[in-house]
Amino acid sequence: xxxxxxxxxxxxxxxxxxxxxxxxxxxxxxxxxxxxxxxxxxxxxxxxxxxxxxxxxxxxxxxxxxxxxxxxxxxxxxxxxxxxxxxxxxxxxxxxxxxxxxxxxxxxxxxxx
Amino acid sequence: xxxxxxxxxxxxxxxxxxxxxxxxxxxxxxxxxxxxxxxxxxxxxxxxxxxxxxxxxxxxxxxxxxxxxxxxxxxxxxxxxxxxxxxxxxxxxxxxxxxxxxxxxxxxxxxxx
Numbered sequence: 513x514x515x516x517x518x519x520x521x522x523x524x525x526x527x528x529x530x531x532x533x534x535x536x537x538x539x540x541x542x543x544x545x546x547x548x549x550x551x552x553x554x555x556x557x558x559x560x561x562x563x564x565x566x567x568x569x570x571x572x573x574x575x576x577x578x579x580x581x582x583x584x585x586x587x588x589x590x591x592x593x594x595x596x597x598x599x600x601x602x603x604x605x606x607x608x609x610x611x612x613x614x615x616x617x618x619x620x621x622x623x624x625x
Numbered sequence: 626x627x628x629x630x631x632x633x634x635x636x637x638x639x640x641x642x643x644x645x646x647x648x649x650x651x652x653x654x655x656x657x658x659x660x661x662x663x664x665x666x667x668x669x670x671x672x673x674x675x676x677x678x679x680x681x682x683x684x685x686x687x688x689x690x691x692x693x694x695x696x697x698x699x700x701x702x703x704x705x706x707x708x709x710x711x712x713x714x715x716x717x718x719x720x721x722x723x724x725x726x727x728x729x730x731x732x733x734x735x736x737x738x
Contacts, residue, residue, distance in 0.1 A: 516668075545724040554731065555669075555714065560724025568723035602668050604726075611657040611676075611718050614726060616668035 513539060516605050516617035524623045530591040533620045537584050537605030544586040545614060546578060549600040558601075561586055590622075598624045633712065635733040644702040646732045648715030653696065655717035659726070660689060660700045662711045669714060672700070702734075710736045 517536045525531050537544050546558040557570040561580035578588040584605075590597055600621050604614035638644045650658065656677040661669035675682045675689045675698075682689050688701040698715050712733050716726040 543724055545726070547726075547728075555716075555726075555728040557725045557727070562724070568725050570725065604668075606724070611720060611722075613659065613671055613674060614724070615671060616661070618666075618668045 516603060516615055518601075518603055518617040518620050520620060521618065522621045522623075524625060525593050526625050527593055527595060529593050530589060531593060531622060532587055532589045533601055533603075533622075535586045535588075535603035535605075535617060537586070537603075538615055541605035541607050541615075542584050543606045543608065543612075544580055544584065545604045545606075546586070546588050547602045547604065548572075549602060549619070550598075555602070558588065593624045595624050598622060633731050633733045635735060637735045637737060638705045638709075640705060640707060640736055640738050642705055644700075644705045644709070644734060646700045646702075646713050646715075646734065648698040648700075648729045648732075650696050650698055650715065650717045650727075650729070652717060652719060652727065654719045654721075655727070656720055657718045658689070658691060658698050659716045659718075660687075660698075661714045661716060662709075663714065663731070664711045672713075705734075705736050707736050707738065710734055 519534045543562045545560040560568045564580045575591045580586045600619040602619045604616045606612045659674040660672040663669045673684045686703045690699045712731045714731045715729045
């Protein structure tokens, strides 16, 4: 069974631009969570989607948004990029909505210049 | 100003020895705990998990111990191999967390021959 895939793997953007990252969960998984990983803050939760509904959101500004499609694929968008948004963005999927193992993708490395 | 990164504790282990990685968790309401391994350039990889109604769980070469009294989690790796070199994260989740994993800062494990 294929794992979680994320595209693109690497992105370079400039301040003020916006970016969209994509995540395809493991087949049959309906929940997708997004995390930001930086050397300074570690791994921080962004949001979680289940059956196209955002059920939880972390402490990030409104510039960070996401959505989930009917096939469980998810996208996250960051608008008006800042230098501090440079990070590894990880998505994780799980089968159902309860506490269950989250499996991570390889991440998208975003660099903001 | 210059950003300060998280200082990752480092555990140096000789090949063949046993490793013990410790983690203190914060939320008394957490009932699901997971250990992940992250190699350079990759996303976190699931190692083993444990629920709050257990205090020990074993996998292949790994054992997780949970002490709810002092909110402490540990991962034991038997016969450590060079391929075990990575950053190890503990994570916790509560039943009402809706996909939000709370991660520890991580421990860098370096296996020397």
